[in-house]
Amino acid sequence: MRKLTALATAFAFVGITFAQPAPPGSYQGHYPIVGGKHYKAWWCSQNWEQCKQMKLADLSAKKECLEKSQSYEAYRECEFMRKHGHRLR
Secondary structure (H helix, E strand, O other): OHHHHHHHHHHHHHHHHHHOOOOOOOOOOOOOOOOOHHHHHHHHHHOHHHHHHHHHHHHHHHHHHHHHOOOHHHHHHHHHHHHHHHHHO
């Protein structure tokens, strides 16, 4: 029963998504900020080149935090600012 409900919800979501054209200037085709990991995995399967570039940029930023941090606390702060800094400004 749970699988059937999830499947029906997924079909409804996909139907709504494809039935409505994206407004000009929307973020269609960009990596989703919100959504569960299943949605993000689905998005990546549909937009592999963009997903790959986003993931490579994320890895580069993580590597930069690791290299410049002198302690674990500094690393955690760097990661927090990298992930949430744009919201704090």
